[in-house]
Amino acid sequence: MAGRGRGAEEGEGTTAGVSERLLFAGTAPVEATPVSLPMPRPAGEILPPDGGASLQPPKSATIDRIRRQFRRASFSAFRQSVVVAATTELDRGIGFLVVPVFLAAGVIFFFSLNTEPDLYRPLAAVALMAVCAVISRSWPKTHLLFMAALFCALGFVAAKVETWRVATPMLGSEIQTRLTGRVVIAEEMANGRVRLTIDLISTAHPTLRYAPDRVRLSARGIPPDMKAGSLVTGYARLLPPTGPVRPESYDFSFDSYFSGIGASGFFLGDPKIIPANDPPAGTSVASTIENARENIADHIRSTVGGPEGEIAAALIVGVRAGIPEDINEAMRRTGIYHIISISGLHMALVAGTIMLLLRGAFALFPDFSSRRPVKKYAAAIALISIAAYLVISGLVVAAERSFIMLAVMLVAVLFDRAALTMRNLAISAIAVILVSPHEVVGPSFQMSFAATAALVGAYAGWADYRADKVRTPPAKRSFLGFISRKLALGVGGAAMTSLIAGSATLLFAIWHFQRVSPLSLLANLAVMPIVSLIVMPFAVLSALAMPFGFDGPFLYVMGKGLTAMITISAWISEHSPVDAVGLISIQSVLLATIALVIATMATTWLRLAAVPFALAALLAIPHVRTPDLLISEDAHLVAMPIGGGELAINSVRSNEFTTDNWKRALKAETIVPPETFAKGALDIADPVDLPPGSPFYCTGDLCIGRHPSGAIVALAENRNSARPACGFADLIVINDATAYNPCRDPRVLVVTKRQLARDGSAAVFFDPQSATARPDIRYAVEKPYRPWHEQRSYSREARGLPPYKRPEKADAKPLPAQ
Incomplete structure (x- = not known):
């Protein structure tokens, strides 16, 4: 008995050791099966005619038992591998990366509701989820679920607070009135009219009891001395904000509400300037900045001239109302319209040009550069430069979002951290979501962060691949071979960048605009080198030289680059097939978003989980009924x-x-x-x-x-x-x-x-x-x-009333005496 006990103990120890080694290797051991040794049969026992084979279990039962054991072992191994990979992802910080994802989910849920919720229940949900998250810290899985619910609730509350804070007064019905207000923005349009954004002060004939605070009106002409901050008056027709042009399309009322525009329309005559007292301090500062923008834009237009001057003004100061519509449409068809709006591309090019110039200048002083962190100096000055660029470009939402993204990266350089990481992108997304939650449901936010996340994830994956690959020293090449290799790498990198960003934003573009740019890869390959190497660098140089009056040569070169860009986009647009693709289902967009999140944020083999969602997104594209x-x-x-x-x-x-x-x-x-x-x-x-x-x-x-x-x-x-x-x-x-x-x-x-x-x-x-x-x-x-x-x-129509007609003027003759 003692010997058998020791053998059992030794056998158990051996089995445990093998199990531990297999578990460490990511594979679970197969369940042990007891072996039955044949017992000696009594003398004289007669065996069956088959020699005792019928006494053994059938082969099919043995095979089924082995299959069941194999399936259990395979599932156990797969489950253990998932646990190991998920633990690795958590250790690498994926929990922080998905914070903006859950915040955005809460925002989207808020704006998708059919009724306006109150603020108290969402706040109570935030408090409850926070308490549950603290209590459940001893149970990691439950804790993660409560943390996800907490961030969803925070996104919901952020959207509700913004909606309550904005509270834009909106005009209810079309009306004609004489208004008096202060000009905020004056933009010259391509059709010759002028678009004015005006803060209303008063209305008369009739006086509006529920007047909007800010309106946007067009005029045939304005006095030459009218500028931002001027007090104007005129008779105008005001129109309420319009809704979507079709169900599930872009909602202009939603955009007007969060932009603070309560009505739009046009002046029935030319507005006139009236004398005014000094405006409030805040208004004066904003007017000064706006007037500086317009003066710079006028200077650029007069120096460059033509459509190139309008585009140059759009790239430098963000004034793009004067760009001809045919050029805008050509850029939309070719997929390069992102060049016009100030975004992360422009901010990155400005910061990169500033840093390159400063690093080159510091290199002229090697003693100083060897003793000082000149890279941080360049990053700090680049951060100040893009902040100034943000202000002078008009503080548009897309530019603000791009500034936050790039500012996080430059601050990371100041603190000796990697600049281009998913963590910095997550910080930028969190800041944008908390500041402007309504941007989450717009195409600009979705396409911008989708493209950036895809590029950062692809870059990280390529870096990991190169780090694991054994590299041999490069062979010596001639100067021509060196240039050819660098040129090929540059073209290949630009092509991959355009392909990755275009693939990541494709379904979002189709959902919002029902169009694709089939030749966008060709257009971006042809145009982006001109923009990156000529247009934007010389735009930065012209901005630096403009205070000294030496910007003429730089603007000239910039204009020539824009001429080439316009010519290329027009030619490609003419040869592009029809870009309308119709409607796609919202399910496909949601599935593609999940696939993008998994593919860009996961670092282990778990990123393969994005493949089923991507395939499901493609299969769900046609699951939508087109209206008749x-x-x-x-x-x-x-x-x-x-x-x-x-x-x-x-x-x-x-x-x-x-x-x-x-x-x-x-x-x-x-x-x-x-x-x-x-x-x-x-x-x-x-x-x-x-x-x-x-x-x-x-x-x-x-x-x-x-x-x-x-x-x-x-x-x-x-x-x-x-x-x-x-x-x-x-x-x-x-x-x-x-x-x-x-x-x-x-x-x-x-x-x-x-x-x-x-x-x-x-x-x-x-x-x-x-x-x-x-x-x-x-x-x-x-x-x-x-x-x-x-x-x-x-509105009168919603109340079932006929169109408003002004009463006829009464006869001026006195009534006869009775």
Whole structure:
């Protein structure tokens, strides 16, 4: 017994040792199976005819047992490998990297709600999650879950606080009034008009009881001495902020609310300057900066001239309203429009140029450079330079976000830390989310951080690969070979940069703009060297030389570089195929975002988990139904695809921006205007005889068209003209806020101007199986209203009132005596 016990103990020790070694190697041991030795049989026992084989377990049972053991061992090994990899990721700091991800998730959840939440329950949720996170520190997995919930709640609260803090007064209805205000920004536009941003002081004739604080108006002309800070007056037509041009598209009311713009419109005449007292101190400083920007922009325009001067002014001081639209469109089609708006690219080029110049200057003094941290000096001066660039560029949101990102990296250099890391990008994202939470749902934030994260992650992966690779000393090359190799590396690096950034932002661009740039890689390869080596460096040099009056030669070289950029983008745009790709599902964007987060933040084999999400995102792209008809929120414009890439509309004069957006969303190439006939000249015995896919035929106050599915659409100006269409139409749109449903047939969908004024633009879906079934409709704005939509309920159309008409002036003659 003692010997057997020692053998058992030794066997257990041996098994434990093997298990520990296999566990350390990431593989779990296979479960041990007891071995049964054959016992001696009694003498005279008769075996079965098969020699005793029937007494042994069948081979299939043995094989099944081995398979089960193998599966259990494989799952145990995989699970242990996941645990080891996850522990490694946590040790490397992935917990901090995902903080902005959960903050952004909370922000997105807030803005996706159908109703406006209060502030108390989110604050209570933050306190509760914080307490649970502290209590659960002894249970790591539970602690991580509570921390994730805490940051989601913090993002939710940040979005709520910003919405409460902004509280922009919004104009509810269109009106004409005489206004007096102070000019904040004056921008010359490409069409010759001037766009003014004005802080309202007072209104008259009529006096608005709920006037907005800031408006944006255009004027045909302004006095030559008008500038930022001037007090102006004039008669203007004010329009409330518009909603999305179609459901799930960009919401202009949302942007106006968080930009502080309560109304837009135009002056009915030229505004006039009136004498004013000294403005407040804060207003005076802002006006001084704005006037300096305009003076610099005018100097650049006069020196460079042409469209190049407008682009140069946009790159240096952020004034881009004067760039011709054809150049803007060419850059959008070629995927290089990011060059125009001041962003991280410009901030990085400015900081890089400053640091390069300073490091070169310090190199002229080797004794000083060897004893001083000149790299930190250059980084500090570059930080001051980009701060000045931010101020002079107008403090736009995209520039602020880029400044935060680059400032974090330069501060990292000051403290002897790596500049280009995911940790610094996470710090930048946290700062932007907490300062401007509404930016999270915008295309600028999403595409900027997606591209930067992809580039930083790719750079880190390439650095790890090169660190593990054994490198041999490079062979000696000739000067020509050295230059050729450097040129090839530069072109290859630029191509990979463009490819990685474009791939990371592709689905975001399609979701927001319904367009892609198929030749963007070629355009960026051709244009970015010009921008990086000529345009921006000489822009920095011209800015440094401008106070001394020596900026002329630098602006000249910059202008020539911009000429080459415009020429290249125009040529590539002409040879680009159609860039409209239609709608994609929101599920594909969310899945792609998850894949991007995993691929860029993971450092172990766990990054392979991004592959299933990426594949799912690609498969989910077409899981969206394209509308069969779109209606504008003012009921003036209706668009219906009729096949063959044609989009039929009901108006000869249509809003260009709206129709362009609808064309891309519905994958249409050409616009088919309506055929107009004199009243009574249109002879259609029965509208059902119209062939499917017919454009709109208009006569008098009624237009009729037929969708390819067979559904008949009627557009009427009032209830009386809509009544005859009740007998044959499947959809009737009435451009009258006072009208109500004239049809008794419940299968006929009637949409009035009052409904559209309340609920925004609409998308209509016909039943592909039956043209007589009632169509489905989805509106862009849901009720109850969020703060950026509350003004909709105060318009005359939403209240069912006719358009406002000014009362006629009373006769000046005295009334006869009674």
